[in-house]
Amino acid sequence: MSVSLHFSEIADVYRFFNLEQTLKHPLVAVIDFGNADEQVAENTRISGDYYCLMFKRYDGNNVRYGRKVIDFNNGSLMCIAPNQVLELKYDLGDCTEKEGWGVFFHPDLIRNTSLQHKIKDYSFFSYETSEALHMSEKEKQIFYDCVQKLDGELQENIDIHTQDIIVSNIELLLNYCTRFYARQFITRKSVNSSVVGQVENILAQYFATGKLAERGLPTVKSLADKVNLSPGYLSDLLKKETGKNAQDHIHYYLIDEAKNILLSTDKSVSEIAYGLGFEYPQYFNKLFKQKTGKTPVEFRNGN
Incomplete structure (x- = not known):
């Protein structure tokens, strides 16, 4: 039997991963999958009203996105747009090793910013899972450093500069995605x-x-x-x-x-x-x- 879950708020992401920490920002979240404890039944379909950059390494590969199975054994980066569906074919709670991170941000975060007008130019949000970004160790570190900076900003008290800094950090991540996908096109010539x-x-x-x-x-x-x-x-x-x-x-x-x-x-x-x-x-x-x-x-x- 298939179960469908749709998350409309960033707070739903914290609840899904069973994270008790207080929501730092209503429109953006950085999740450490090493601390996450998602308990999901088999054949669960998940979608949300937000964008997601997700790097995961699991000891299993029965996750579907679109029409393809994702190989999370070596780790890869997926970029998911609002309302796209991630299908879980097995209980993630059965995984003995999980690591990675996820950046989730609601479209309202970038509304009336320059990124709102550029977001459609990041065509990788429409790619299939089999077209996920496979990164070198150096590229993984670059992404991780950017995610850490974004998470650090989320630890600060919200002020008049918060949105600009958060959006700039997200745009930097997306620009690195563009660069590394260009590299991937070359290496797969x-x-x-x-x-x-x-x-x-x-x-x-x-x-x-x-x-x-x-x-x-x-x-x-x-x-x-x-x-x-x-x-x-x-x-x-x-x-x-x-x-x-x-x-x-x-x-x-x-x-x-x-x-x-x-x-x-x-x-x-x-x-x-x-x-x-x-x-x-x-x-x-x-x-x-x-x-x-x-x-x-x-x-x-x-x-």
Whole structure:
């Protein structure tokens, strides 16, 4: 039987981990998992109204996040956005060794701050578990030092500077995530190159089979599903490897197909647009000019 838990307040996090300490701040928490004692039944699904950076090392690996099992044996960093689901497939109380830390912060903490406008740029919050950040010992220490500074600030009395300092520390953590994920993309270059090849083959076959009129353009999600990655991770991987994100790759094959049709048939631009899966020809015109610098008619007449 599955049990679902949803935490709406940071105080719920303390209660979940059976920590008796007084809540230091209503919108942010730093948890030492070595001191935590979460007792959760099997098949428990957990979600919350907050962001979470979580580094854990457990002597078990039956934790699911999204569609994948998490390997916590060696430790990895997960970045979880509000309302994403963490599924526990076993009783964490059975683990004999647990260590790590978690930083939990509510969106209200960063409201009306510069981080509120930047938070969506941290695309790793949409990654799957299998795309978690695997860190070197040096990187783990850098994160730990940042977490300790954040926790130290939470020990201070709240004053007019508290929010700015806390938010700055959280933003520093997120910026390190960006840096270390960039490193991970580089160190996994051989694997990433294979993914790029798969994506190109999938798109080439899709456009060659004439499925556009029936099914429309492939989506980033459908493309990501075929290579077993999340849409956000796939786009970032492609951007690092080729300079173009997933949507750019789809549009590249679309425009290439459009050029072939424009030069090899007498079909009107509207007919071509409908044949390529566009509901409105004007959108096709706009995209074609954006990608080529010419309208479809200008391209046809110039070639």
